[in-house]
Amino acid sequence: MLSKWTRMCVICLFVCLMQGQRALDAAGGDHHLLYVAVPGIRNELSWGGAGILVYDMDHGHKLLKRIPTLEVKPGEEAEAIKGVCTNGRTARLYLTTPKRLICLDLNTDKLLWNKTLEGGCDRLSLTPDGKTLYVPMLEGPVWHVVDAVTGNLITTIKTDSGSHNTVCGLDGKHAYLAGLKSPLLTVAGTRSPNTVTAVGPFSNVIRPFTVNGKQTLCYVNVNELLGFEIGDLTTGKVISRVEVTGFPKGPVKRHGCPSHGIGLTPDEKEIWLSDGFNNRMHVFDMMSMPPREISSIQLRDQPGWVTFSLNGRFAYPSTGEVIDTKTKKFVSTLADESGKPVQSEKMVEVDFSGAVPTRAGDQFGIGRKR
Numbered sequence: 001m002l003s004k005w006t007r008m009c010v011i012c013l014f015v016c017l018m019q020g021q022r023a024l025d026a027a028g029g030d031h032h033l034l035y036v037a038v039p040g041i042r043n044e045l046s047w048g049g050a051g052i053l054v055y056d057m058d059h060g061h062k063l064l065k066r067i068p069t070l071e072v073k074p075g076e077e078a079e080a081i082k083g084v085c086t087n088g089r090t091a092r093l094y095l096t097t098p099k100r101l102i103c104l105d106l107n108t109d110k111l112l113w114n115k116t117l118e119g120g121c122d123r124l125s126l127t128p129d130g131k132t133l134y135v136p137m138l139e140g141p142v143w144h145v146v147d148a149v150t151g152n153l154i155t156t157i158k159t160d161s162g163s164h165n166t167v168c169g170l171d172g173k174h175a176y177l178a179g180l181k182s183p184l185l186t187v188a189g190t191r192s193p194n195t196v197t198a199v200g201p202f203s204n205v206i207r208p209f210t211v212n213g214k215q216t217l218c219y220v221n222v223n224e225l226l227g228f229e230i231g232d233l234t235t236g237k238v239i240s241r242v243e244v245t246g247f248p249k250g251p252v253k254r255h256g257c258p259s260h261g262i263g264l265t266p267d268e269k270e271i272w273l274s275d276g277f278n279n280r281m282h283v284f285d286m287m288s289m290p291p292r293e294i295s296s297i298q299l300r301d302q303p304g305w306v307t308f309s310l311n312g313r314f315a316y317p318s319t320g321e322v323i324d325t326k327t328k329k330f331v332s333t334l335a336d337e338s339g340k341p342v343q344s345e346k347m348v349e350v351d352f353s354g355a356v357p358t359r360a361g362d363q364f365g366i367g368r369k370r
Helices: 004-028
Strands: 030-038 051-056 062-067 083-085 092-096 101-105 111-115 132-136 142-147 153-158 163-168 174-179 185-189 196-199 206-211 217-222 227-232 238-243 262-264 270-275 280-285 292-298 306-308 314-317 321-324 330-333 347-353 356-360
Touching (some): 083 347, 132 163, 217 262, 217 270, 270 306, 270 314
Antiparallel strands (some): 051 062, 142 153, 206 217, 262 270, 314 321, 321 330
16 A cells, blocks of 8 residues: 555656646647638638638637738739648648639648649549649539649549539549539549549539548439438449428528538538528438438528538538537637638648648548548
């Protein structure tokens, strides 16, 4: 048995070690930041201005800094941010606007290059190795395949689908390409980009979508549907349709689609679905088939997107609320330097060890169960 004096010494030593560890953590331990690109609701500067707002996910989503991007001169319209991506480890953050592809250094926050691509750009994606970008021509016939280091064009993939949304799978073998003019989801091999297959046809034109970690299933918003459809990535077939019940379908302010925004929690136990007319996020239990709606969360505005923290703790609808995924309660709201609300459909988590970026989430809310 330890004496009372010895026990007190052990306790004091433990407290000192913990205080020292906290000091080390404060000086440069692991931390998690949310990069929010604005204007991320069309080109509207009223929801955060222009630039990248960086929030501390570990401390109440406190705003840490604003990174300048494109200057908006008096009398000029801002360029809407169409997409954001990074893999973290290469310390590069990529943005697209309708006119250009931009690369920033995550270590210095400095602009590395600014490229214009033929036909403009839409929502891009980066392969997990950080080497290749898949950049849709703005509602055009092709995807640009771009060297992520230099910004130089490697090749193009022609789909004639009205290129729009892009997801690269976690294993880096496939890129998933959805256009505004097609009910088919194109699947391109990243090693042979012009080797393509398709999933579908879905019941209407594909809007936002996501995929699971094993890349066996895709979950798809389509025009006219308050709900989502499920496609089998291995067979190319549509296997299920899920409709929201108990809520009316009505006109929406943006996107012209009842459900524009869908994401899997990282553990793939839930799908969160946007409902524009009713200003809600509907949550479905994915552990049962068909998926069962278990919650409906009232938001302050019309959602057009949703994604999640890598640890699955937080959900980020585009309306700027931060939601605890377990309790379905608001824990914070994103705000700018003056306390005004921030909204954006383009945000991504970047984790750091000290000053070194180590990993990143994604803008699409893809599943991470492998």
